[in-house]
Amino acid sequence: MSPPGALGTITRARKSDGAGKLVSLLSPLVAVLAAFLVGGLVVAAIGESPLRFYSVLFRGAFGSVDGIGLVLFNATPLIFAGLAVAFAFRSGLFNIGGEGQLYIGSFVCAWAALKMPGAPAVLLIPVLILASAAGGALWAAIPGYLKARFGVHEVINTIMMNFIAVALTGYLVVEIFKEPGQMTPQTAVIPVAGELPRLAGFFQSIAVPLPNANPLNASFLIALVAVWLAWFILYRTTLGYEIRAVGHNTSAAEYAGINVRRTLVMAMLLSGAFAGLVATNEIMGFRHRFLDNFSSGIGFMGIAVALLGRNSPLGVLFAALLFGVLNTGALEVDIFTDVPRELILVVQAVTIILVVVGNEIVRRRLAGGAQKRRPSKEGLEAS
Template identity: 50%
Template structure:
């Protein structure tokens, strides 16, 4: 997304401004902790300790980050086309149906890596199909993508309740969930990778879907900045009038962009279903679709920014659990407030500091030009 206050150096745009927003978010969060009578410094220490202080904590942090990488990429792809896809939650939910059907059908036949390939295709297809409808309505009927994607989140939730209660639930079971998958439907953990660094992830469900998320980051980068369609997406996002004048097919670009966005959101379901629960349950997405919006905003819709932003929210989830355990006065609701503050500063207040920073760098560039001109005149 382009900056409305002038061109800034890349390290400022993608590094300094997000860092300043993050620092102020944690300063305000520290005041909230102080108001409940606890030490902000101890809370910060527990946050870091819980997220990075031991192998299992790191495993959980990266597990959560995997979800947010997928949903952050989904939002970012839509952003570049000027679309605000708020339907990642529903698309991930429906994507889970593709994962579950693949595992239920093939977990007793294929080894995990073949089932994984089928599940990737299933999750991407179901997520893409769910995003196609709002994309089509936007492109062909003028329906606003924000409204339709929000509504489709609720529809997806109802569809999944029906599927789990009336279709996929094993006979005789009371819980709204599928049967537990056999070994062919379980993703192996990345404990071997962490052991290289001398870490034991214990019971953390950190699994190979993290590697898939990193591959998707590379593919999204290639799509957006190294392909003709990516150029058309960015042109459409920057100026629809210019795109139409250049002969680009607006409806086609919108629909394909939403299909790609939905496919990425749908693949998020691989991590909790195959990598953790080994079955599909209600509410397995747990808000990752909405967190993806903040991740994309904080990461400036660039895969290189989305990865650290996703890890940051993984820290908030895992470290927040540590805080609520060690500091009973700070409940999970308080942790949600801290997460909300980060989202607020990364999203709604993203441009709060930009005018001052832009003015500062403009003045510095002006001083530099005057200095060079004076040197040339001597």
């Protein structure tokens, strides 16, 4: 499998001049527009109007305060999941275990809440946030350690651990922590003190008519803090410098005295912590309990979000908002048009494929003549 650093190719285009930077910023945008075009063609192919399809889609997302609130709500878990992937990417590790990490984080969060029934909110909320992050971090640390200690590729291990996490939490919630007297495989409701407040009240107080039923909650604010935190760690701390150095060139980083093994484990720990924070939205903000199999691929969507956001924390935020728009609009599309909402999945997948291909084309353009010399260079390396 690819060594750490092979994935650094995706970030390498960033070290270029202003024009190059503009091109690399524009390429995801072009990819998104092209994917919309593909979606439109599919809609036309089944005999519906693409214009009507997109107008319903965007009206659903932006047509009302409620819609915008839903966009932010739908984007929240994707911000965390996207940050997890982007953060690990910077060290050259590909964490596709976000799904498993968010399951463990969510379960630990719900379990901790149920263990502290009498705690006041000022204590419980910070503890639960930390518990969510710790659960995810722990689960991610295992493949991180196996990579650092034994050189086992993290992609396979994170995939395996996704399945193990789903089975493990499934066992725990069905056999041990199931709410008594209920058939549904879910835990009891967490104490009210552990719930994150919804933002409807706040917005109404500043004359924004967000309905009380809107699920947008304080987890969105935590997500914004997480975006800042990811940026801060990567660009303003020694650890972040080491992570980026290892991602760019492992052997150079090692030669410069960086402890590569420790850096890889730390990168995975923090990556998993971001994934675990999905629980702040799903458990503390929305469901208020752990439900078996609750995540419909949030962790995998995080990969798409990170790619689209070019693995930068701010890029992740915008990409997650875009996916939030699509997911919110999809519901409206389902109700008001004859186009099934599954088409949105197709548009999202096409976006990713085009972004990956687009990034590679841009990278080659920017590398310019260097690309042409590559075969001989590889020949030298091989001999």
